[in-house]
Amino acid sequence: MTDSQAFSYVSSVVPTHIPLTSFSILFSRLKGNFDAFLKGTSAINKLQDEDKILILESCSHSVNKCDDIGRVKIPNWLQKFTHKKLNFTTVSNLDPLPADLSAYKLAIQCGGCMATRTQILRRLEILKEARVPVSNYGLTIAWCSGIFDRVTGIFRKKGI
Numbered sequence: 001m002t003d004s005q006a007f008s009y010v011s012s013v014v015p016t017h018i019p020l021t022s023f024s025i026l027f028s029r030l031k032g033n034f035d036a037f038l039k040g041t042s043a044i045n046k047l048q049d050e051d052k053i054l055i056l057e058s059c060s061h062s063v064n065k066c067d068d069i070g071r072v073k074i075p076n077w078l079q080k081f082t083h084k085k086l087n088f089t090t091v092s093n094l095d096p097l098p099a100d101l102s103a104y105k106l107a108i109q110c111g112g113c114m115a116t117r118t119q120i121l122r123r124l125e126i127l128k129e130a131r132v133p134v135s136n137y138g139l140t141i142a143w144c145s146g147i148f149d150r151v152t153g154i155f156r157k158k159g160i
Contacts, residue, residue: 024138027111
């Protein structure tokens with residue numbers, strides 16, 4: 001179990017026969033719709049230049065403009081992975097989602113440690129109705145790091 005931000009390093013030093021996952025991925029199972037997150041994460045491979053991505057934070061943390069995970073790190077990882085110029089919108093706390101979601105090609109929800117399951121599921125339902133694929137911070141980082149199957153396999157293979 002690691003922080004998703006350390007996936008690249010941890011996956012390089014932990015032998016592949018040892019299960020690996022992160023707090024964010026566990027929270028995606030606890031508070032969200034894990035199957036929807038698994039399916040939605042693959043939308044990363046379909047992103048094109050100028051696509052709009054919705055970043056969903058569920059807490060009111062102080063933003064560190066240099067290395068904030070939702071505002072800096074994930075956008076950088078996505079653009080590096082896709083080789084595309086992407087546009088990001090961030091919704092903080094549990095503020096309302098944008099009225100028009102039709103332009104968004106992907107939404108990425110934080111782990112939701114400061115929100116209830118009901119609050120996260122309501123957000124996901126709105127996105128589902130708008131046909132916006134949704135991922136989670138940890139799943140997105142794993143996808144961009146090339147270890148998605150490894151960090152989700154423990155849940156998918158054993159039905160945990």
